[in-house]
Amino acid sequence: MSLRHALIGVLADEPRTGYGLLKHFEQSLAYAWPASHSQIYPELARLLAKGLIRQTGAGPRGARVYEATPDGLDEVCRWLRTEPDRRVRSDAALRIFFLWLLDPGEAAVFLAAERDRFRTLLAELERIEAEEEPRTPKQRAYRVALVGGLLTLRARIEWAEWALREVEAWR
Amino acid sequence: MSLRHALIGVLADEPRTGYGLLKHFEQSLAYAWPASHSQIYPELARLLAKGLIRQTGAGPRGARVYEATPDGLDEVCRWLRTEPDRRVRSDAALRIFFLWLLDPGEAAVFLAAERDRFRTLLAELERIEAEEEPRTPKQRAYRVALVGGLLTLRARIEWAEWALREVEAWR
DNA sequence: ACGTACATGTAAGGAGTTACATGATTTG
């Protein structure tokens, strides 16, 4: 359900091609909901058939430009008022529970990799944060999501640093 | 891949029934990897067929008790040394990007619900934290996971409170 | 000319959800 609504939601802001949507997912939405082209293109065809989006034009190389229809926008707003599915899966977080099966040195390698990944991602988000002041409503919403990422990552880095000191004591 | 390894990993600590594993997932692992009985039971059958777990006995009501085999333990450790899949999907986090499609009052309702959910979850984790001192290696690993949850939730609550003040300014 | 990025699609298989289905034991 999430992917189809996110696609309409992005198209509610401005018309885009399937490829444009793909790139937009890769650049920002992927932090919350990764999606590949093999999922996006068929889903766009379904949304088109249901009248939730429509094709407004064509670009070079056979690119199709879509935009959200009023029905599509209604559907997104209805979705936003429903209870979100709070289940989250994180392979990396799951592994923490089993670190005791490795020797402490190997557990430390894992935690250091986590910390480094968080740091890299934080630097990336801080770069985006510095890029431009949010002005439009959409930009302000994206900024709210961005700040969520920043605060969460800083907490995760703090945790990873603490956890590394902790596993030192396991030796 | 994650579920099958997590099942072996839990059974590496002590023998359990399928139902016992289900309850254990619901109580602690679900924060990182939710799993339902309709996934767990068939997966146990597959792990048994592959020799990664074995049945050690039977409890009342036809319950089957499993434990990890040495092959299973090797497999978990191999898994722990591979690169984790860092993709994470969060329906709730995705919705943030589309809050500008609602009016600010409705966006605030969403954010307040998020904040409340985080607070409830934090209280739950703090209760678990206070329960007992970790003593065994397994308990220490679980505590590392728990502290990760605590720090992350506190950051998410801080974010939700900031975001609520932010959307007030959208009116 | 060659490589990269643009642009779209399909197919097979694996993972996960929801619903259907059944029965035993304990607790009030």
Next chain:
DNA sequence: CAAATCATGTAACTCCTTACATGTACGT
């Protein structure tokens, strides 16, 4: 004796991943 919990399974469906597949336009 009724309800809750224990205990296990299957089936249909949806979602997602990986791989296969094809062609266009642009920059160097």
